[in-house]
Amino acid sequence: MRRRTFITLLGGAAAAWPLAARAQQGGGMRRIGVLMGTAQNDPDQKTSLAALVEGLAALDWRDGRNIHIEYRWAAGDPEQLRTYAAELGALSLEVALTQGTPATAALRQATPTIPIVFVSVTDPVGSGLVVNLAHPGGNITGFSNYETSMGGKWLATLREIAPNVKRAAVLVNPENVGVARLVQGMNSAASRLRVELNPAPVRDAAAIEHAIEAFAAREGGGLMVVADFITLAHRDLIVSMATQHRLPSTFSERSFVAVGGLVSYGVDRAELFRRAASYIDRILRGANPADLPVQQPTKYELVINLKTAKTLGLDVPPMLLGRADEVIE
Numbered sequence: 001m002r003r004r005t006f007i008t009l010l011g012g013a014a015a016a017w018p019l020a021a022r023a024q025q026g027g028g029m030r031r032i033g034v035l036m037g038t039a040q041n042d043p044d045q046k047t048s049l050a051a052l053v054e055g056l057a058a059l060d061w062r063d064g065r066n067i068h069i070e071y072r073w074a075a076g077d078p079e080q081l082r083t084y085a086a087e088l089g090a091l092s093l094e095v096a097l098t099q100g101t102p103a104t105a106a107l108r109q110a111t112p113t114i115p116i117v118f119v120s121v122t123d124p125v126g127s128g129l130v131v132n133l134a135h136p137g138g139n140i141t142g143f144s145n146y147e148t149s150m151g152g153k154w155l156a157t158l159r160e161i162a163p164n165v166k167r168a169a170v171l172v173n174p175e176n177v178g179v180a181r182l183v184q185g186m187n188s189a190a191s192r193l194r195v196e197l198n199p200a201p202v203r204d205a206a207a208i209e210h211a212i213e214a215f216a217a218r219e220g221g222g223l224m225v226v227a228d229f230i231t232l233a234h235r236d237l238i239v240s241m242a243t244q245h246r247l248p249s250t251f252s253e254r255s256f257v258a259v260g261g262l263v264s265y266g267v268d269r270a271e272l273f274r275r276a277a278s279y280i281d282r283i284l285r286g287a288n289p290a291d292l293p294v295q296q297p298t299k300y301e302l303v304i305n306l307k308t309a310k311t312l313g314l315d316v317p318p319m320l321l322g323r324a325d326e327v328i329e
Contacts, residue, residue, distance in 0.1 A: 030067045030284055033088040033096035033114070035103045037229020039075040044232075044255040044269075048119075051270040052097065055277025061284070076233025078102065078175065078203065085110040095283045097276055098142075100229050101127050101178040108140060115289040117279045118142030119272040120227070122178030124294055133294040141279060141289040143272045144296055145227075146252065150266075151182040152189030154250045157265055157302075158222050159193050160320055161309070162248035165222035167196040169215040169247075171208065171238065173228045174201040182226055195222075205234050209241065216245035223249040225256060227266070235259060246312055257303045257328060262312065267297045301325040 034052075038045050049071075053063065061067045070091060072084035081103060088096055089110030097117050098104040104118040108129065121129065121144050130136035159165055170186065172179050183199050190197040200211035208231075215221055223242050225231050231238060232255070239260045242249045251257060251264040279292055302320075305328040309316050321327065 030061070031070065031091065031093050032067055032280065033070045033072070033091065033093045033107075035072050035074075035081070035085060035088055035096065035098045035107055037074045037076065037081055037100055037103050038232050040071070040073040042232070044258070048099075048270045048273045051274040052277055055274040056280065059277060059281040061277075061281060067284075074103070074229065076204075076230050078230075081229070082106050082109075089114065095280050097273075097280065101129070101176050102173070102229060104129055104140065104142075105177075111139075113139060115283045116140045116142070117276050117283070117289070119276050120145040120267075120269060122146045122226075123148055123181045124178075126181050127177045130294055133296070135290065136292065136294055137290050139289055141292040141294055143275055143279075144294055145267050145269070145272065146182065146297070148181050148185035150252070150300075151184075151186035151224075151226075154224050154252065154265060155186050155189045155193060155195060155197075157263060157320075158224060158248060158250040159195065161250075161263055161304075161316055162222055162312075162314055164220060165195065165248060166220035167198060167215075167218065168222045168224055169198045169200050169211065170224045170226070171200050171202050171211065171231055172226060173203065173230045175203075176228050179226045179228055186224075203230060205237055208234055208237060212238070212241045212245060212247070216247055221247055223247045225249065225251045225261075227251070227253040227255075227269075235261075243308065243311060248312055248314060254301065254303045254326070257305045257308075260305065260308055262305055262308045262314075264303045265300055268299070268301060272297075303328065 063069050074081035085106035093114050095115045098107050099120050101121050124130045124144055129140050170183055202208045202211055235256050236259055249262050251261045252266040254264050257264045302324045303326045304324045
């Protein structure tokens, strides 16, 4: 073999080594990282992770037997999220699961080599996490939760259930690029429905309280909340303040409606976690995340809280009720 050819082959083998090495470690305990932006005692997050564990068990991966799962919880704190991402990046993980755009971006910054499977990432291409959906490239793939057009549907649902809404505040994490793109998608719907859109950047509980109180000072307001590790961590506060100020509200996840929110339209997050187990399995068995296409949602669920509607003095249109997948009474 010519020396130059040998060096070229050696270089290619070195580039492929991280994935190949992981694929060949099948005999021992495999290490998986999980980075969550919310709190460990969050019951909704427990449900999601239980779905992940069940999905892995169905594929013959069981924590404590042939896999060890390292969990990190940021509890809605952006600084903690970055700290825990660095911790996981320093471990000898074979694959990691992340929830949301900020967690995925933080772990990517911490490690360019550990395969990452994300769930609940909006617009992964626009966020710069993958090259394209069919062929992600790099070390990241996963399961997205919304297309940017969903923002307009949330606003339309808000107007359908509360026709008197003329202004809508949108609680957003300004560091979440994917959520910012959803707000862009709301603008055309706002113009068509003649609703004044008011994006409200929030990073913590104090900012959430200030944003809602300031917005509620004028009549004709409604609220839209996109699930993000910050809004999820403070969903009880958001829902209670929306009710206190009599703001009809739409949410992107059922978990907000379960604690008293008015209406949600979005994916079943636990199902995304369950589906993510299949990609973790494939990576543990040697697949390259760059070759696993990003999966889009296959179903959205409409959930309505009739008790909250009654508290707000709203009559839910029969056609909207007929479309609901779940009605909480």
